[in-house]
Amino acid sequence: MVDVDSATAVWELGARISDFTFEGALAGYVTALACHAAELATRHAPRASTAAAAATTRARTAGAVAVITSDGGPDATDRDGRFAPDPAGAGWGERLGRAAIMVTAVGFGMNVASIVMRGLAAHRAPWGNMYEIASLICAIAAGAWLLVAARAHVRRMGVFVVFPIAVLSFVGGTVLYTPAGTLVPVLQSYWLVVHVLLVALSSGVLMLSGAASLMFIIRSRYERRVVNVADDRSFVARLPETATLDRIAYRTAIIGFPLFTFAVVAGALWAEASWGRYWGWDPKETTALVTWVLYAGYLHARATSGWRGSRAAWISILGFASIMFNLFFVNMVVSGLHSYAGLN
Amino acid sequence: MPPPDTIAARRNEPTQKRPPTRRGRKAFTSATAALRNLWRRLTSMHTALVLLFLLTIAALPGALLPQWSTSRVNTSKYIADHPEIGPWLNRLGFFNVFSSPWFAAVYLLLFISLIGCVTPRSREILRQIRRGPPATAPRNLSRLPHHEALTAVGDAAHAGERIRGRLRRTGIGGWRTAMRHEPDGTVIVAAEKGYLRDVGNLVFHISLLALLLSTSVGSLFGYEGSVIITAGSGFCASSPIAYDDFRPGSMVNATTTTPFCVDVDAFHATYTEGGQATSFQADIRFQDGAALGTDTWQRRALEVNDPIRFSGDRLYLMGHGYTPTFRITYPNGAVRNYQQPFLPSDSLFTSEGAVKVTDPPGYPRDQLLKNQLAIVGVFAPTALLAGGVLSSGYPSQLSPGVAVDIYRGDLGMSTGRPQSVFAIDNTQVARGLLVKKAHAVLAPGQSTTLTDGTRITFTGAKEFVSLQTSYDPAQGWALVSVLFMIAGLMASLLIKRRRVWYRIRPEPAPPADPAGSLVIEVGGLARTDQAGYGREFPSLVALAEDPSSVSGRRPAAAVKGQ
Numbered sequence: 001m002v003d004v005d006s007a008t009a010v011w012e013l014g015a016r017i018s019d020f021t022f023e024g025a026l027a028g029y030v031t032a033l034a035c036h037a038a039e040l041a042t043r044h045a046p047r048a049s050t051a052a053a054a055a056t057t058r059a060r061t062a063g064a065v066a067v068i069t070s071d072g073g074p075d076a077t078d079r080d081g082r083f084a085p086d087p088a089g090a091g092w093g094e095r096l097g098r099a100a101i102m103v104t105a106v107g108f109g110m111n112v113a114s115i116v117m118r119g120l121a122a123h124r125a126p127w128g129n130m131y132e133i134a135s136l137i138c139a140i141a142a143g144a145w146l147l148v149a150a151r152a153h154v155r156r157m158g159v160f161v162v163f164p165i166a167v168l169s170f171v172g173g174t175v176l177y178t179p180a181g182t183l184v185p186v187l188q189s190y191w192l193v194v195h196v197l198l199v200a201l202s203s204g205v206l207m208l209s210g211a212a213s214l215m216f217i218i219r220s221r222y223e224r225r226v227v228n229v230a231d232d233r234s235f236v237a238r239l240p241e242t243a244t245l246d247r248i249a250y251r252t253a254i255i256g257f258p259l260f261t262f263a264v265v266a267g268a269l270w271a272e273a274s275w276g277r278y279w280g281w282d283p284k285e286t287t288a289l290v291t292w293v294l295y296a297g298y299l300h301a302r303a304t305s306g307w308r309g310s311r312a313a314w315i316s317i318l319g320f321a322s323i324m325f326n327l328f329f330v331n332m333v334v335s336g337l338h339s340y341a342g343l344n
Numbered sequence: 345m346p347p348p349d350t351i352a353a354r355r356n357e358p359t360q361k362r363p364p365t366r367r368g369r370k371a372f373t374s375a376t377a378a379l380r381n382l383w384r385r386l387t388s389m390h391t392a393l394v395l396l397f398l399l400t401i402a403a404l405p406g407a408l409l410p411q412w413s414t415s416r417v418n419t420s421k422y423i424a425d426h427p428e429i430g431p432w433l434n435r436l437g438f439f440n441v442f443s444s445p446w447f448a449a450v451y452l453l454l455f456i457s458l459i460g461c462v463t464p465r466s467r468e469i470l471r472q473i474r475r476g477p478p479a480t481a482p483r484n485l486s487r488l489p490h491h492e493a494l495t496a497v498g499d500a501a502h503a504g505e506r507i508r509g510r511l512r513r514t515g516i517g518g519w520r521t522a523m524r525h526e527p528d529g530t531v532i533v534a535a536e537k538g539y540l541r542d543v544g545n546l547v548f549h550i551s552l553l554a555l556l557l558s559t560s561v562g563s564l565f566g567y568e569g570s571v572i573i574t575a576g577s578g579f580c581a582s583s584p585i586a587y588d589d590f591r592p593g594s595m596v597n598a599t600t601t602t603p604f605c606v607d608v609d610a611f612h613a614t615y616t617e618g619g620q621a622t623s624f625q626a627d628i629r630f631q632d633g634a635a636l637g638t639d640t641w642q643r644r645a646l647e648v649n650d651p652i653r654f655s656g657d658r659l660y661l662m663g664h665g666y667t668p669t670f671r672i673t674y675p676n677g678a679v680r681n682y683q684q685p686f687l688p689s690d691s692l693f694t695s696e697g698a699v700k701v702t703d704p705p706g707y708p709r710d711q712l713l714k715n716q717l718a719i720v721g722v723f724a725p726t727a728l729l730a731g732g733v734l735s736s737g738y739p740s741q742l743s744p745g746v747a748v749d750i751y752r753g754d755l756g757m758s759t760g761r762p763q764s765v766f767a768i769d770n771t772q773v774a775r776g777l778l779v780k781k782a783h784a785v786l787a788p789g790q791s792t793t794l795t796d797g798t799r800i801t802f803t804g805a806k807e808f809v810s811l812q813t814s815y816d817p818a819q820g821w822a823l824v825s826v827l828f829m830i831a832g833l834m835a836s837l838l839i840k841r842r843r844v845w846y847r848i849r850p851e852p853a854p855p856a857d858p859a860g861s862l863v864i865e866v867g868g869l870a871r872t873d874q875a876g877y878g879r880e881f882p883s884l885v886a887l888a889e890d891p892s893s894v895s896g897r898r899p900a901a902a903v904k905g906q
């Protein structure tokens with residue numbers, strides 16, 4: 001026999017810890033955002049090395065589009081040290097930047113702890129309502145970002161990546177917040193575990209792709225305008241160059257897109273078992289299709305002359321916008337079968 | 345050298361230009377030329393992109409506006425709320441986006457474009473796989489994204505053979521190679537790998553076509569039927585009319601449905617203290633095929649997310665609600681029992697409905713239409729009465745109650761106007777043909793008596809379940825298509841198609857070294873958009889080294905321009 005009182009106590013304790021660590025994660029992301037912004041704003045930033053300037057010029061002469069740099073390998077930038085920290089410039093900016101990554105890592109840890117505690121408290125996969133899904137997307141985006149930052153020395157992307165994470169976790173912790181609870185019968189399915197996890201995984205990874213694409217657009221406009229990047233003092237000069245941004249956007253997209261495809265297929269399999277058909281043009285399904293076609297469009301655009309570069313980047317941004325639209329608008333405004341929002 | 349992704353792109357553009365026909369009438373020629381031009385346009389990547397965007401734009405109203413196919417109630421409400429544009433949007437198919445002609449036009453064009461794109465490419469890829477890479481190399485290997493040079497001793501032809509042999513042994517499937525001896529003694533080895541990427545891309549696009557075909561077959565030949573059954577009764581799906589609501593594909597007729605019978609013995613639901621449902625289960629008995637009409641029943645617990653699958657059909661538990669029961673004692677002493685499912689209007693099962701008595705006993709035929717009865721109102725499984733309004737405080741039956749109006753008169757069943765089973769026809773009330781005789785709030789066992797002595801007793805409530813039958817002959821094919829699609833997608837995104845060239849050039853031999861010395865240049869090119877070459881290139885360079893004779897690698901600059 002289960003002691004009801006102690007079970008309830010454990011539940012409440014777990015739920016409390018989960019809420020507390022979520023707030024910690026939010027605080028971490030916001031602090032990281034501030035540090036990243038301060039780093040970009042620091043005038044004392046290291047001057048871009050000559051190699052970077054050369055590479056940028058090369059990119060510009062080729063029309064500021066995706067040019068595979070010196071050898072196109074994943075570790076190219078590491079090897080020739082173009083984005084490695086400049087020892088001479090290890091001033092405030094550098095310190096702030098490192099602090100930002102560290103605080104992000106702490107926030108990520110707390111985010112994961114919050115998710116795990118909620119799962120333990122509620123005895124189920126902790127992604128059954130919008131708050132929990134938003135939290136999961138944040139954790140995945142933060143984790144993916146830390147991986148990318150560790151591998152590619154593109155810390156100065158931080159503002160653009162941490163900003164959507166901080167916003168999403170803020171909205172999650174306030175507007176969407178739902179106390180830990182049980183699930184309605186239709187959600188008590190292993191398909192929930194698979195489908196929603198895949199949705200969150202792909203959304204988190206594609207968030208990175210969208211952020212990199214946005215920076216690509218900003219940076220490529222800038223490169224077209226400014227001739228001598230090495231001497232320029234605008235913060236854009238300190239962003240990674242277009243070729244790097246394009247590569248990050250693309251590589252995250254080709255991971256995120258198959259994941260998203262799997263998510264949609266898992267959703268269709270679940271719908272077959274639950275709603276009596278695998279596809280029924282429910283608003284959520286329709287928007288998922290729109291998202292999917294947008295990302296297919298992104299990949300096609302990259303292989304079509306005249307569409308590479310900024311145009312393709314815009315499509316990737318649209319794709320992520322439609323993921324967010326599906327998460328928020330379709331859940332909260334349009335009525336459909338996906339009524340798990342936990343808000344009504 | 346163009347950047348590699350330009351090469352990749354050029355490969356994707358349909359390039360085959362046939363020489364114009366010389367003979368034939370001029371008009372005919374120009375007509376075919378125009379057609380060919382149109383075809384080339386339609387199957388270009390630009391058009392495909394534009395069509396992809398058109399598809400997303402065309403699908404959007406389907407997500408933003410209510411659709412007839414998913415919610416009739418919301419759609420008619422929307423049209424009523426927007427009297428200006430509603431009817432127009434309706435006429436233009438905006439509430440039926442996915443069966444509208446303009447949506448069909450976009451996706452048909454896209455798929456024609458797709459076929460036109462995929463067919464020549466399949467031929468081209470087959471040819472490439474059969475032949476392997478051409479035995480030529482870019483003139484200047486040092487300008488490729490990956491480049492390395494080294495020196496060796498020995499004979500160029502031997503070195504070439506050795507490199508070829510080693511290439512063939514690496515990796516799954518290895519490299520496809522070609523070799524050429526140039527007049528000046530230089531030997532070129534060209535190799536290519538990763539054809540699976542393009543095969544994957546083809547498989548992906550072809551599976552996409554198959555998926556579309558499967559969904560079309562499913563919507564033409566499939567059907568859905570729904571029915572509400574009160575616990576303790578049953579239903580036989582002998583034909584479409586047996587259902588409360590039947591939604592057939594356009595190729596379905598009355599004889600193509602699968603017959604089966606189902607009895608609902610009981611329904612169980614559990615709720616949290618706050619009234620949130622935690623489980624639903626219907627105990628049913630079920631027979632189909634040869635068992636029909638016999639006494640053989642299969643017992644099963646039907647739950648959400650777990651349909652019964654039989655002879656191609658699936659039977660789902662879609663929802664549940666309450667069926668209030670009433671006993672009416674008529675002035676002539678006759679006693680009848682009535683039950684009618686009420687429609688839940690909130691998550692705590694405040695439910696609305698109407699019991700219609702079309703043939704009250706004890707009246708002569710000509711008086712029947714004046715004495716039909718209706719019990720119209722609200723049922724609540726846990727009744728809360730506030731300000732005369734009844735609502736439910738909890739979803740299960742803790743203290744059931746009804747608040748009902750009793751009407752007498754002509755229900756209007758013979759007017760030809762369709763009626764909802766959950767409500768009376770209010771135009772009959774407005775015309776004074778159906779008159780409210782009493783209002784009562786009743787707990788089980790309580791009754792209200794009309795002036796003529798008719799007594800209406802609320803006797804309690806049973807649970808009802810709503811069941812749905814679905815049939816889709818092609819959903820297995822859809823699944824197979826989608827699995828191939830994903831496999832193709834993964835292959836085309838993750839496999840790198842790459843080439844490597846070795847140019848082995850004998851150097852003027854110093855007289856002391858009769859074996860001769862060689863300069864081997866290695867160049868690598870990934871023909872993949874941004875996926876890179878990875879860490880493979882150094883091992884390809886190592887292939888060229890002969891452990892016994894390598895005298896060392898030279899920096900690329902040292903051989904440049906020689």
Ligand code: HEM
Nearest residue numbers: 296299303356387388389392454457458461545836837873
């Ligand atoms: C419903 C329509 C379509 C969808 C959803 C779709 C989806 C995709 C996806 C996801 C890829 C990525 C695979 C890759 O990057 O290799 C791709 C590649 C490709 N698609 Fe499509 N496609 C569609 C229609 C078309 C059409 C109409 C054409 C021809 C005009 C086409 C030609 C290509 C080509 C050539 C590639 C390879 C691009 C490359 O080399 O990277 N597709 N498609």
